[in-house]
Amino acid sequence: MTTTEDILLQVNNVRHKKSDGTLFLMSERIGWLMGSKDTFSVSYKYADIKMQKISPDGKAKIQLQVVLHDGGASTFHFNSPDGEPAQRADRDKVKELLQTLLPKFKRKVNKELEEKERLLRENPSLLQLYQDLVITRIATADEFWAQHASEFLNKTNVKQDVGVSGAFLADIKPQTDGCNGLKYNLNVDTINSIYKTYPAVRRKFFEYVPGRMSESEFWTRFFQSHYFHRDRINLSSKDLFTDCARQDEKVIQQELQEELDDPMLDLRRMTDSTVGDGYGSDSSAVGVGQTNTATVSMIRRFNQHSINVLKASLTPEGAAAAAATPAKPQQNGQSNGEASSAAPPAERDPAAKRARLEERTCYEDLEAAPPSAGQPLSLTKVERYLSGPTPDLAQLGSEPPSASAARRLRENVLHWRPFTNKVLDPQTAVSVLGDLSPGGALMKTSHKDRNASADLPDHVKTELAAIYRSAGELLRHFWACFPVSTPALEEKVAKMEDTLHKFHQLKIQNFEDTVCRQAGLGPEVTAHLNQMLSAAYAKYESWRSLRRSLQR
């Protein structure tokens, strides 16, 4: 099993529990091999390791301890025969490697744990189930999360993309190389950021590299270009990025032409009546003095940069799509332009606007508390819900069904004649009635049951409810395995049966023995539970015997 993994570091002469061996650091776990064996006697996944500890400098033994999340720990003693410096060197190598490795796994684990903890906190019933199953060791935690809470976990599994930092261009700090030059250090992240924010540059890159220039030359040009420097006013035609700038300009202009979808923000539509040329004061009230065109264009760049950064983080797939087809936009740009110019600007949606207005004008804290929303309907198969029992089309006349029903009823009542030949004779009727009344022969059990449930003390009742919930969940999983068609299901059904047994012994019998005894209640409290369970056992037995006979 060692062969399949990359060995990152191998340190000989490491003692663990007073026996010599070799310590291996692999890509996903740490392992210790006893000198004579060929399987790991100690092996931990990095994800399970909480932290590492090292012995202080003055100590005679050079040791390293890994502490696990579950509280366990292992200590490794480095005793290289070359003396203390070599031992320390060995230890430090391991320490440093672990230092780089652990955080990568740690974050993942912590996040998962946090997520699970949050789920449990937010769903009391899930927590109850967890307590019943995991803490009593009926099922392991992994099983629990995989089987019983999978629908909770799946929902949160949406991956989030890392956005682009607003200052990514500024983060590339140029360094002087000592001879009148500047050195820019670009890493993959920065380049990706540039691509995401300025798709035009990406397109350029694919156009030019490696056909016409090398990658480094491209980036050199990029930084030299005015495109990078934001106060570009005069664009020289030789510059590689001139048309990038133009394209940006075009995009912005196009966006300006489009109607803003939020009427509350459109400053152009703010004022109602224009006083007209020559009336009133001109804009002199606002800002007096010459405005510097360089500054104005710089301000525009800032805005544009922020807008691009925002866009890049909002539509990752859009940017990716644009990147995938670098040459295409030029081709269909024209036809797009025509189509959009020909179509009249769409009328803004009044409903959306109204909703926005309502939101803006409403004072939430003045409103009465809204009635608590009912459980949302979540459907696994929508089509089944929608195409339920189809109504009889013939009966769907113009009048509402209730009216027609009422009419039919009236007619029926008018023509009603008792079927005297089909009624019971009076004596039988009376005895049946007696049997069906409370206390009658047929009503004994139900009546008693109702009384029993009403008489249960509160704490018993809540506990019983919890047990019912857990049992129900387990039974649901058990029955969901039938018909057993795959080996996986076979395994599961066996497992579930086992779990049910455990549950029965640990929980239900415990409940019966302690709680019910104390409260002086008979076995009838759990009768139904036991009935359900025995039904499940019976089913399992019959399935097994069937299977055995088939196998034979």
Next chain:
Amino acid sequence: MRLNVDGLLVYFPYDYIYPEQFSYMLELKKGLDAKGHLVLEMPSGTGKTISLLSLIVSYMLERPLEITKLVYCSRTVPEIEKVLEELAKLNRFIEKQTGQKTKLVGLAVSSRKNLCIHPEVSQEREGKVVDSRCYGLTAGYVRARAARADTAAGDGDGADPVPTCQFFEQLEESGRDATLQAGIYSLDDLKHYGRERGWCPYFVARRAIQQANIIVYSYHYLLDPKIAEVVSKEIVQSSVVVFDEAHNIDNVCIDSMSVHINKRMLERCSNNISAMEKRIANLKETDAARLQDEYQRMVDGLRDAQMKRENNQLLANPVLPDQILQEAVPGNIRTAEHFLNFMKRLVEYLKMRLRVQHVVQESPAGFLKDIFNKICVDRKPLRFCAERLTSMIRTLELTDMADLSPLVLVSHFATLVSTYTKGFTIIVEPSDDKTPNVYNPILYFRCLDSSLAIKPVFERYQSVVITSGTLSPLDMYPKILDFHPVIITSFTMTLARPCILPMIVTKGNDQVTISSKFESREDPAVIRNYGNLLVDMVTAVPDGVVCFFTSYMYMESVVSSWYDQGIITQLQKHKLLFIETQDAAETSLALLNYIQACENGRGAVLLSVARGKVSEGVDFDHHLGRCVLMFGIPYMYTQSRILKARLEYLRDTFQIRENDFLTFDAVRHASQCVGRAMRGKTDYGIMVFADKRFQRSDKRTKLPLWIQEHLKDSMCNLSTEEAVQISKRWLRRMAQPFSRQDQLGISLLTLQQLQSEEMQNKMRERVTHRI
């Protein structure tokens, strides 16, 4: 809930109420009872609009004879739409409570640009162009010509059909006497209504003004005499007029009566005149009778009978109704040629006046004297200029109003300058303030007295309510608008937690005083300290941060310095950076993205300008503005001659000291900017005033009461670091969950709590707490 406000049953469409809302209604009720004018200041976000609407509408329902109409003026189109939304909500509530349909008709009136549904005309972006094209399709003589062409076509003459607007025609045909059904009509509802019936929504709304109980429109429709004469003339006296967001009302008044003329306009005027001359010559050959007819009307001194038809009234007199002469047009401008000659002379005279090398300032009287001496033009014909031109345009059947606008402007100027001798000034400057070295002479005819335009409103209507979040100091408005309110009150915000944190930052970490005063504003140390303050706040504050500069120019220079100092880079590390520009479209786009950045959790910082479009019209509620910084005090450009003339006038007429007025104006804009962040009691925000001068008492005491209340003395002289520390602590506190229970009983009341003895006493106390 249903409230009992001083014996009046008030429908309030919420289940809870803020105590100050109730106090507000109480005061409002008193004012309405007294049939007087009111000045009410209440912080934004405490539900001013709904309190106003609830009380006045309930008043109207209860005592329909005392208040017949509510005219609600707001500033921007989004504001108008919000008011209608709240009105609709109120209406629904009343209907639910009473179980029957109300008979209220409420509607928004807006310009053609916002209401037009004509497939071509409505595509125009410019309001002026829409107006002009609409006029070209709906004017009386256009329609008459169309009718003639139609009959001609019927006869088989093959004349081209004259285009008209089908929506207007259908309205004329079938909807002339139709009235709107009871209900609340927003702009979209009106459009929908119009589309359904094929009627023009604009004219439906205009005609419904008479019928409606509640009208919501922009200030201009009441304050600008040119528009008010056309739109609001027939609104009954027993109406209540509300000016919401009224902190800038004096500027609207002044703008509506001011004119400026430059050389290019005069050139276009001359072109207009020669075009009209040609037209008259033409007309003389073909249809001399029409000119004769017009002349006869002038002699008779009758105002044009067609004036009554509202669709013809694109041009109204720019002077206020009581100033319009009820006499015949003077003889020397009665015939069309004479009038054109007259205008020609006037334009030439103005051209001559513009040929100046130095600044000239004179009063209207001096101007009239000079014009009389130079070209022998009397005052009287000047006064009739506007009316005479309107008549001529109609006679000549001209439709392209946008093209004629320079000539109209000059005629308006002539009428104004000869009507008003007081409260106006004429300034001729050889060059613009912005470009002092370029020769570009402009003649400013400025109104100095904001009370002129609003005077008829105060005189005519029963109650006028002036309200806003920032009206402090309250005594200023009655002075500059020259009226006597019966009630002046400022309401503070009752808060369950200190959800605003005003701070005055006076120095940077290096102890350099920060201030935008002229001597030090370009100092790199000051700019750097402003930058560091912003960077530190941006690091500490989540989501949106908004900063306001005193002017575009200052912002531009600061931004470019910040770029050199590396501050921009530091900002970008924490948040996305957006900057307001002078271009409205670009700014809108930046704003949209700013909001998107705040919504998706990235956080953003917006650099903006006090008095700019953003500071006037956009709210930064909740996470959109967790912190607002005001860099410097947004004083007006004090070197401007127009401002100087106004200050002088204010001093001489109303005894307002220059400094008082300047500070008042600056501080109201500063608090307006800063108040953008607070839109409700669940909201919270930091307000940083970054200027040493704010801590002086003449500035501090001019802040609205609800900000002053939270501005402790210990917060008035902070350094950057102190401010950041305080903010951090405060933000941690504010970010705790805040539920209704925390508010209830303190800043939020149920009906029972409201009716309790104790609360009523408190309320009374609050009300008596006047300034």
